[in-house]
Amino acid sequence: MTELKNFYDVVIIGAGVGGGALANRLVETGRSILMIERGPRLPREADNWSVDAVFHTRKYVAKEEWRDKDGVIFNPSTYYYVGGNSKFFGAATLRFRAEDFGDLKHEGGIAPAWPVPYSEFAPYYDVAERLMGTHGTAGMDPTEPPRSGPMPYPAIGHEPEIAFFEKKLREKGLKPFPLPIAIDYHQGGSCIRCRTCDGFACKLGAKGDAEVRLIDPAIAKGNIDLITETLVHRILTDPTGKRVTGVELTHQGEKKIVTGDTYICSAGAINSAALLLRSANDAHKRGIGNNMSDQLGRNYMAHNNTAMMAVSPFKKNRVTFQKSMAVNDYYLANSEKPYPLGNVQGLGKLQGGMLTANAKWAPEWLMNQFAERSVDWWIMSEDLPDPNNRVTVDPDGKLRLSYTENNLKSHSELVKVWGRHMRSLGYPLIITQKMDIKVSMHQCGTARFGNDPKTSVLDQHCKVWDVDNLYVVDASFLPSSTALNPSLTIVAQAQRTGEQILKQWGEMAMAPITMTTASPTTA
Template structure:
């Protein structure tokens, strides 16, 4: 039986990117922080790099099932481990663009402005890149936002096959640039630059996931206790409804309860929304944080994503680490369309078994032949916030994810544009696979932050408007999904939130935007 105290300074629910970054920022000897993770530590073992184990047997994905809008069960591609979904992410750590923080017109509607500017986020992005160990090269992306300094590590470089594409794409008037990526690939680093990074866990700990870069260092600093395989069921509020008075969870066969000065949900955009909805009581009949806005669980987003195989019958692609390049020429209004289409980046090298796991019609021998001759891309377009795309909890406790993709015209046009480009470069056969509701790796938006409690769940520091000691620090806060991987932005916002929490605890800290924080606190 794990010895737990009855009370802590801070309880963090979830040990993923958001919770890990917050714990890392707050960890210190003498401070008492409890991290509660529903999954175990993921073992480092040969199956980490096994296509059969990861893609066919889905050994590491949750066995939990959710319902879709129509009530049909599906198995989500989500992972409950220390490090969360980042254990299987492709390690892209990209800043959102300055325009992403402003109203941005898309073919399918408007992505709303954020309540804070890119300039507010910039110093936290810089800190987040250092924490995650980002490799890249500034100044090559045509829409790169202003930076206060260079990337922490130089770009990892392209292998010859990708360097060829860089040259050819530049010859076509495009501006490919090194994808910012968090792997331990530099002097003294442990990265083996393998094919089993994107979509796999790293059995040598060389990927900049939340466990490696955030949580283990937080534990080493002191002041943090991590418990695993502990499922939080609900939050209990005091009689006023203004404070969380207890966190109830199951651990080691018992229902347990702890209290804290500050409680943070960092369980991911879907599970944080579900937790707050499950915690409804007489003071919060629609779920905690949902009294004024009715926004909790709404505006779920997960990007429009397509994997593309461009195949040449004449040459093999011997690349090992393919995820080193990105193209943003179509991210904003562009030469093809007067509105944004999205981001293109290299996809971890596809292998035959990976493809047949999702392309059921294709025999593995044929897909193995294609994989030897393909260059592979990940095409990502923004989906827009829609209040009817939402997370709810059915009476039996099952999560229901009602999601209808939008902004599909732009995404389909991006696929068409890149298909034409691949054929112009000598890759006549193009196979695409659009991701569906089961792919929830980029989940966001279910507890949007803002300056008005009538239209948002959280203030600009991710504190729940109508509860004085409750924060949500994961991708729930995003008011728009943008067209980029959200990990770095989650880390940056967690760093901002850490300053607010220290201020709430009465500690003096350097704060970048103290006026905003004080005004938020007064408004709350």
């Protein structure tokens, strides 16, 4: 059991992708680091791969209630464990496109330019891919941004059923490519290529989640204390509001204040915003970091996401690991529309019990028939920042997530285009499920970074503008959501932030992180 000290050089709130990646960057300085996680370590057990436990009884979902914009209570699909939501992510690790860093015109509006161009992020993406253990093949994605070399590991390859779709889609003029994915599937790796990866936790530790790839390796290097099942209530500042002086938390049933020199808020876009809002004081009356812009908690985004089952009554899909291919032909202006539609990628193979979790009226034997004959896709389009889409905290302390969907026409068009392709390939029955506010896996945007404190919460290195020693390092910083999975970009930004902190400490910039990769032979 970790003994909690009163003072640390660095205090990191949240043990997810952002906090884990930053801890990895700072640990070699020898400074003392505290990581605080509100949940426990997730046990590796049989229920990790149980459809009933994960989807029906929702054993691992946070036992928490939030309100929507109308005040209606709902239970969010969010996870509080060491590793955060990444414990249940699909492990897709794609770079954002170069075009995503500039003003990008959509049918529904403008995705705003970032304060820095893609070229600033490119070397940090290199590091992020090595940290996460990304498998893929460079040069096959038609929208891929410039990169310095190959991915750390070769692509995992397609099973015959997905290879069929790759061939047929190429015959239609599309350019499918291997989905960059962070699983331990290579010579000497522990991945067995099962069907319980996307949406499940990995009981083998073979998925590149934040606990496995970032946090445990950082702890192994020493001088990091990780405390779990500890809730941070407020961040405290001095009377001027210019410096954080401590965090108020409950640990082992006792309320305490822990002090430090540098503070990192990495609780996720929703909970980081809520924590900063709850920390309002005389110097920060609207929440810490909200004095100049009133943007804290605003511009919440979570993608327009649809799960699609394309069903053939005549043949079974015997694929095990389905999430190996993606299509970006419609990501930017394309042959269908003069504006972006989004990304299509394989979805972890659906099982009958997963379908009945959301359609309790349906007999499982019938849903098994559909699942055995379907190929499954995740269709993702960008939602745009809207200041009225926001996180707030109600007077009773309950979190409110106000969200109105936007850019839906483009998303609907992408779903129709992909359904048309599936029908032309012999899958006439198309079943879709649009994800709603309860699914908060791609949450982002509530503390956007920028070059102007009047329009952003953070500077370009994720420091709160008017607080000298507080950073927010998670998906909060994203000024636009793009139409791609955010994890790799969070890791890349954590590397940028870590480098900036090192410079402020007067440390020599550390050499880029190197990791040993397997030989270029897939398992």
